[in-house]
Amino acid sequence: MYDALVSTSEKLVEAAQELLWERGYVGTSPKALQRRSGAGQGSMYHHFHGKHDLARTAIRRTAEELRATAEADLGGGGGAVERVEAYLLRERDVLRGCRLGGLAQDPDVAADPELRRPLEETFGWLRGRLAEVLEEGRAGGEFTAALDARDTAAAVVAVVQGGYVLARSAADPAPFRQAVEGLLALLRASATAPRP
Amino acid sequence: MYDALVSTSEKLVEAAQELLWERGYVGTSPKALQRRSGAGQGSMYHHFHGKHDLARTAIRRTAEELRATAEADLGGGGGAVERVEAYLLRERDVLRGCRLGGLAQDPDVAADPELRRPLEETFGWLRGRLAEVLEEGRAGGEFTAALDARDTAAAVVAVVQGGYVLARSAADPAPFRQAVEGLLALLRASATAPRP
DNA sequence: GTCTATAATAAGATAGAC
């Protein structure tokens, strides 16, 4: 609603976010961006320098949103295991893949520091944030003292990103759920085993 | 060497394997395939129906190769932990990503059953093969009896695929290694903890 | 700010000579 109140520039950015998610950077054309946003040829080049500039803006926006979503899970109450579970078990549109992680495979994104940096920063932050939570849990006796928070955090994020790859390969969300369950079981075992 | 003995058809398939790895399906043009292979315009369309047909052949070839490589690790000697370690710690060109898994993000591959099926079959086989190894280990007392071999197998493959995503996002192989180490630590803890 | 030309280059393939 209030569509008329959404600026052309804003509609272009939102269209770019969608198309980058669906088709990546190399798979998204200026024409497709114009069609999806409803903006004309001239409008797009008035508001942005071109496809690259618009994509840059859209990727940064998506990165901010993803970070906020993750913080909602990780900053909640409960113990470390519960917060990591909240992150891992959050409802996801598994077959569409990660809005940000999917772009890591795009050759033009990987090769361009301006496009790649939001990915680097966001996943770097996410691994750090998960490591904080896990370290809190370790210090509080939730995990065995030997647990390496940073390595474990990387494994948690990797399972999610890899889960998307397996699910999209199979055209079925099941492998994503399996991978998450597999990791959670290991994590829970590592939490309870050393406490008799 | 003996380059003259490699047929044009073969050179086209190998060029397609490389370009699909580097640029995906949507990012690979017929012209690029011709340039990379050294084949002329007419030759490509003589040997294949077009880009789609050539890509289909190349993806199937890559899938076979990936399967053979994985079996070399998983079919070796040693216990379950050692064979899973062999798979996880195998030397990889981390920043280039997985030759097959990267294609899961390509919109045209995901949408086309002919192009997607080799991914589905290969990752399905890989998860099954890892589950066999893990189940062997569980039955042999290497792991806690509660370990779910299929879920754990999915987690193992997901960590590798997600590790590629994190490494490419960071333009640095370190997150891949961390994720693998994080998972291995959990797996080892699950193997030794219940054995006093 | 938006619109309609205009344009050089590439995509993806077909036709037919050699």
Next chain:
DNA sequence: GTCTATCTTATTATAGAC
């Protein structure tokens, strides 16, 4: 089997009127 020509449609913009 390979080569050159040809074709249609997209890509990625720029120019300038409104």
